[in-house]
Amino acid sequence: MQDQQPGFLSFVQQQYPKLLQQTLVHIGLTFSSLFIAMAVGITLGIWISRRRRLAGPVLGIAGVFQTIPSIALLGFLIPVLGIGAKPAIAALFLYALLPIIRNTYTGLTGIDPSIMEAARGMGMSQRQIMTRVQLPLAMPVIIAGIRTATVINVGVATLAAYIAAGGLGEFIFGGIALNNTNMILAGAIPAALLALLLDWLISLVQHLRLPALRRVLWIGPLLILVLSSFYVLPSLHGSRLTAGFTPEFMGRQDGYLGLRKVYDLHIGTLVINDNLMYNAVAEKKLDVISGSSTDGRVRAFNLAILSDDKGIFPPYYAAPILREAVIQRYPTLPDVLNMLSGRINDSIMTELNYRVDFLKQTPEAVAEAFLRSCGLYRPAGSGMGGTIVVGSKIFGDGYILANMYKYLIEGYTDLRVVTKTGLGGTIICFNALRAGEIDLYPEYTGTGLLVILHAPGRILDSLGHRPENVYRYVQEAFHTQYGISWLKPIGFNNTYALMMRKDESDALNIRSISDLSAYMKK
């Protein structure tokens, strides 16, 4: 992988127009939300400075928005505002609100009481006191709040890339997903510089002496409006359907690039987070997404998977992998684990995930019920023969499979099983297995091939995405390189899949990616 990456500067040079466009969108997002937050925040701050009883509740509510994780907030906003600029600006607005309200309130209420008394004593009305005395004197504190909000917004605006609103997050998240350091830095460095620059510029205004401040103050909102206008909605003109792809999918040969090359697919594309795209397609904000074929949401949102008729997506067949030392110690273990082989196809796995994710059944209950329905369930044995540690990754399939293996091992042997589910990702799971922290976990052939073995391009070409070739290759390579054994595949293929809402797919009669490509050319 490493040798395929050009240097950082040449990456920036290549991607310069895109980088510039992302930076402008980023600035636009930051300032358009900031402008609204200033208008609302300063007004609310003035209001609660006059009705102090309301200060606690108002600041409390604004504080609650601040504590909602950004990805969750974006998720809440999609059903209301859709995807793109609107929810992004709304989320940024909510994050910027607290520092502005709080500093306005603090600034207005922190003015020396004798100055307030003088203003009243001179015969100023409440409005005159506010505009002539309180606001000018509170201005440095209010600007400090705006400064905090601006820095927060530059940071949070990277998340706009999750919901197809663009910005520097496109490079950052794309780079993370593709393990491309240059791409991450091309997004992260401008974002960091932007935050530092704006922080510095606003600090200059903040520390201006009051008279000078009076002269420059009107420029501020004007400048912010101009900067807001940088935001041009990512254009989608001329596309009959809209696709939302993850940053990772966008940059992969076995993803968007392959769709263009092999299927000659031309579709308007937005970049979106993998957890949000299902909602977005269900809410009809998108038409096509790059989902994961066994995700419970395929069933929950009634999505149709388009068949990959030209075979560009690599196979990701799941199979348990375990250390060969464990097999030597417990020779009956592979037979027990292989009992599950061929039992679970894509739609069964989707159904099982659906029960856990949407019907909120526990993975244990779902695993037990499935084994009972196959007649495989047996009550646990003595558990005196030793302990096996079963691991799994942090998402749906893993939890359910780990529990099935627990029931099988305990039912058919006298071993006791400890599960360690929720291990962060592939590398964490795999290293735990090699170190003997866990004895086995379910892995996918495609992941073994690409993430662990880093198979070079010529090998990939020779394997040709054929499931049995890939399986045989990883089985052989793991055995020789790591002393780890791949048992029989379980049956389902958790790979990338293009999916659409079922009703739309029926209405347009689009069943495969070729159908989609043909439809887009009409």
Place this chain on the structure above:
Amino acid sequence: MNARVMISVDGVTKRFSSETAVVEDVSFSVNEGETLVLLGTSGSGKTTTLRMINRLLEPSGGRISIDGRDVHSQSPEALRRGIGYVLQDKGLFPHYTVSENIGVVPRLLGWDQKRTNERTRELLEKLKLPAAEFGGAYPARLSGGQQQRVGLARALAANQPVLLMDEPFGALDPITRAEVRKDFKSLDEVRNRTVILVTHDVYEACLLGDRICLMHEGHVAQWGTPAELLFHPASDWIREFFDGDRLTLELSVTKLSDIGMQGEGSVLEALEAALTDPEGKPGELMDAFKHR
């Protein structure tokens, strides 16, 4: 002297929430052009009484009128624009220049810029703050005494007939205080105005007050000229209140004319002048004072 009552405070009471009265049944009046000093220890209710006159506080009972009009007959803002108000300290607007501070009330009253500027200039000269040097300065650059002069100029700017002063010299060091006080006393602008001044400084009260209203625990203890309070106190408490500086005070309230001598001003002033004059005869003055 054709005395006309300018400010009348009649049976005024102030309660905060349901507590006992901070000010109870206070009555006094101030003649046009005179200076009344509200004198008392802290907590005596003198500042509360002052703040009810320009309605920074609303009285719980009683009646206050200025020039025969009840203060409640107009809006508080309009009322206050017609009354000069000097605060103890920190009362200047830090974001306004000296000129802008002085011009606050004229601007509120809708004076045009030229008239405001002329008036500001005039006041600055009278208060020994040359406009060229101080007009464009911000309050933070001024000394305490200079700030207090600007505060006074601001209260005089719109030619308000009534001037309320809340411990105007209280935050100054003794030397500066004496200077500012002297300038205030000799200012022609002040002479034809009706002034109510709050202080806890008995010497200041005797020096500046035509009449003193001595307050104690929310009530008026005695109301009269400084000489009346000094020489004919209504109670032992009042006598003791003045005892600390009695000689100085008595010298300050006794006019040269009172003891049959030529000249204007108080015995104290004459004494001070005599002490600094090598030809002076302080002994004669003291003898004359003692024989009175």
